[in-house]
Amino acid sequence: MDDTKAALSKVGARLRALRPILTPLESRILNEALDEGFDEGTALTYFAGKADVSEAMVVKTAKKLGFTGFRDFREQISAYNARPSAVLHKEIGPEDSQADILRKVFNTAIQALQETQVIIDEDAFAKVVDAISAAPRRDLYGVGGSAQIARDVSHKFLRIGVRCAVYDDAHMMLMSASMLEPGDIAVAFSHSGRTSAVIDGVLEAKRRGATTIAITNYVHSPLVDAVDLVLRSTASGSPLLGENAAARVAQLTVMDAVFAAIAAKAYDVAERNLERTRTAVAIKRVR
Structure with a gap:
């Protein structure tokens, strides 16, 4: 560009x-x-x-x-x-x-x-990659469409051996967050940055010493104020499509970049785990 x-x-x-x-x-x-x-x-x-x-x-x-x-x-x-x-x-x-x-x-x-x-903050991007790579536990929080993004990210990361837990229920987010410790991470997906269940979850995670990350659209929001690191997407809205449709594409692409950067940090391990997970599901394919 x-x-x-x-x-x-x-x-x-x-x-x-x-x-x-x-x-x-x-x-x-x-x-x-x-x-x-x-x-x-x-x-x-x-x-x-x-x-x-x-x-x-x-x-x-x-x-x-x-x-x-x-x-x-x-x-x-x-x-x-x-x-x-x-x-x-x-x-x-x-x-x-x-x-x-x-x-x-x-x-x-x-x-x-x-x-x-x-608009991606490259310094924040690098810190997110390092935090996810090093974390013993990784909780992903989202509600509705944002939960689907979290599930896609969890699936993608599992392919290279990076295990994540996805929570889309307010009580489960709080329960999981209460078990986090310093070094762990909580990643919140929210287009608006105003989803109360997600905000409550990351606030509890932060109280427990975990690193908190937001994937969101707006720089001025309660979620942004609550977390340590922010990766922001942006998308034009329309009455029919809304903003969420295009924002979902942007957020998935941001997390694809995070995934690729994490894989590159330990390429041999990622390649080995990709082969293991690919082989494990190969028997489920119709020939």
């Missing part, structure tokens, strides 16, 4: 990360800016009128979103809106052909992967 594409990807990721802390008025301004027709020629007065807010409110919101002012806000968001992929990422509608739907769904996932790649 070239520097321009990476910069634009960071713009989209930053805007979505800040959405949970925006007021209704601020959200309206952002939504108006991300709509069709907002470009480098849009005047502040016109934009404020269209959003039905004061000009001062627009400038204040632009700064809260990390821009230096309205001009910077207009320049970067209009460039983000003008990306070729933006056309394909429009909401799915009843007028769309099956080919249109196919392209839009794939484009949403591709965008999530591109934008997640540019």
Whole structure:
């Protein structure tokens, strides 16, 4: 990804990360800016009128979103809106052909992967790899769709001999967390970062001295505040698909990278365990 594409990807990721802390008025301004027709020629007065807010409110919101002012806000968001992929990422509608739907769904996932790649904290990634590699016990917590991600990760890690336990029940999370000790880890999967059962689990794990890790979408959330390490994904939302569909792809890819890095740390052991697990299930395949 070239520097321009990476910069634009960071713009989209930053805007979505800040959405949970925006007021209704601020959200309206952002939504108006991300709509069709907002470009480098849009005047502040016109934009404020269209959003039905004061000009001062627009400038204040632009700064809260990390821009230096309205001009910077207009320049970067209009460039983000003008990306070729933006056309394909429009909401799915009843007028769309099956080919249109196919392209839009794939484009949403591709965008999530591109934008997640540019916001990954490489230092946190390295620490997560080291912590998972060294831990005697590894608990994975998630509810609903996030639990399915945890199960996929557990399955993948088992192939190289890295055993994990998956918990998707609030009571079981707390019970397992209470048995953790320093050196163990608890990994919490939550798109919103606001799932109470998962947060309670990692807080208990942290009280027991375990290293806590979050795989989540938003930088401003109770889960992020509760853990030691964060690996963040990002994905555009839509009324039909929501954010979770694309975020699931991004989070699975992040954990694929963790898996590969752990395997590389002890390549011979990983290769041997891959062969053992592959051989063990081979008899279940129909010939």
